[in-house]
Amino acid sequence: VESAARALTQQSVFLNCPFDRAYRPIFFASIFAVHYCGFLARSALEIRDATQPRLHTICDLIVTCRFGLHDLSRTGLEPTNALPRFNMPFELGLFLGCQRFGGPRQRTKSALVFDREPYRYQQFLSDISGQDIVAHHDDPRQALIQIRNWLQAAARRPDIAGGSAIWEQFQEFQRDLPRITAHLHLRLEELTFLDYRYLISVWQQQRDPSRTLTRL
Amino acid sequence: MTTRTTKRAAETAKTRTPSGAARTLIIPKKTGPISAKRIREAVEQVFAKKTATRS
Numbered sequence: 001v002e003s004a005a006r007a008l009t010q011q012s013v014f015l016n017c018p019f020d021r022a023y024r025p026i027f028f029a030s031i032f033a034v035h036y037c038g039f040l041a042r043s044a045l046e047i048r049d050a051t052q053p054r055l056h057t058i059c060d061l062i063v064t065c066r067f068g069l070h071d072l073s074r075t076g077l078e079p080t081n082a083l084p085r086f087n088m089p090f091e092l093g094l095f096l097g098c099q100r101f102g103g104p105r106q107r108t109k110s111a112l113v114f115d116r117e118p119y120r121y122q123q124f125l126s127d128i129s130g131q132d133i134v135a136h137h138d139d140p141r142q143a144l145i146q147i148r149n150w151l152q153a154a155a156r157r158p159d160i161a162g163g164s165a166i167w168e169q170f171q172e173f174q175r176d177l178p179r180i181t182a183h184l185h186l187r188l189e190e191l192t193f194l195d196y197r198y199l200i201s202v203w204q205q206q207r208d209p210s211r212t213l214t215r216l
Numbered sequence: 217m218t219t220r221t222t223k224r225a226a227e228t229a230k231t232r233t234p235s236g237a238a239r240t241l242i243i244p245k246k247t248g249p250i251s252a253k254r255i256r257e258a259v260e261q262v263f264a265k266k267t268a269t270r271s
Contacts, residue, residue: 011242038240046246159239176262183258184250194248199255201243206263211241 005064008040008216009105013151014065015043016091017114018074021189028196029140030069032170033147035200037160039067040216045193058091063102066109067154068095069147073116073138075124089125096128110154114143141167173203 013034017027034041042065047057062068070092077084092113099109113133115121121133132150136143145163152160180199181188191199205211247255 035242038242040242040244176259176266179262179265180255180258183261184254186250191250192248194244194246195250195255196248198244198247198252199259201241202256202259204241205243206259208241212239213243214240215243215245 004216006105007214009064010066011039011214011216012042012065013039013067013069014062014095015041015069016088016095017069017071018085018088019045020074023071023074025140026071026136026138026143028174029144029170030147031197032173032200033144033166034069034151035197035204036166036169037148037151037155038157039151039155041197043193059094059098062091062095062098063106066105067151068092068109068111069114069150070095070111071114071136072121072125073114073136075115075121084124092128096131110150112147112150112154114146144170169207172207173200176203 015027015030015034017023017030019027031041042061044054044058044061047054047061049057070088072088072092075084075086075089092111095109095111098106099111100107102109111131113121113128113131114136115133116135116138118135120135121128134146136146144167148160148163148166151157177188180203181191205213
């Protein structure tokens with residue numbers, strides 16, 4: 001049981017990012033890249049247990065993910081109330097705290113921090129200077145390529161295809177997606193995170209049947 | 217003409233699939249409200265149509 005839990009942690013990537021509609025192209029590209037690279041995308045969206053405080057379940061998720069993708073690109077004033085949303089910087093802090101103060105396994109954690117523009121974070125979160133912070137310029141292709149590069153280097157996996165090849169396959173997946181959702185009698189926005197993640201895995205399995213399957 | 221392959225190149229080649237994808241693909245155990253079987257069938261139908269169109 002412990003080795004299964006350990007394998008799950010080693011292969012899990014915590015996606016700490018916005019869930020708004022405008023961000024969806026980057027979110028979907030991120031899930032696709034994570035699975036293409038042989039990892040499991042995890043998100044607070046998979047938590048359905050209303051009996052636990054949300055913070056506890058997010059902490060449990062962070063502890064069980066060796067990798068963390070943190071997108072600070074939406075850190076700014078909301079047009080409706082002129083207040084910033086702090087969930088993502090807060091969860092980045094939890095992840096880095098876990099890495100810093102946790103046991104030996106937690107110290108192997110690796111984080112990639114995204115923002116819209118280079119060095120913008122220095123105006124609101126200068127304490128994270130020195131982390132791996134990259135700009136995706138609100139471009140899903142840039143985000144996908146950066147995720148691929150990060151996972152390849154952090155997990156030392158020489159067998160991952162180049163970012164452009166993964167992007168081309170993501171484009172093919174997006175062309176197939178309306179036909180798949182039509183078979184399911186659903187609209188794209190009605191797919192939950194767990195459905196979408198499973199769908200991507202099955203699609204990648206069909207696309208390349210020679211891959212070794214691991215159920216986690 | 218013979219082709220010589222270094223030991224390192226041979227090891228690298230062993231770890232690659234034809235498409236260059238990472239060899240391991242994780243299939244999540246935890247699924248959402250739609251049954252895994254339905255999703256699998258929908259994806260298979262789309263791939264079957266694609267294959268039929270190509271041939």
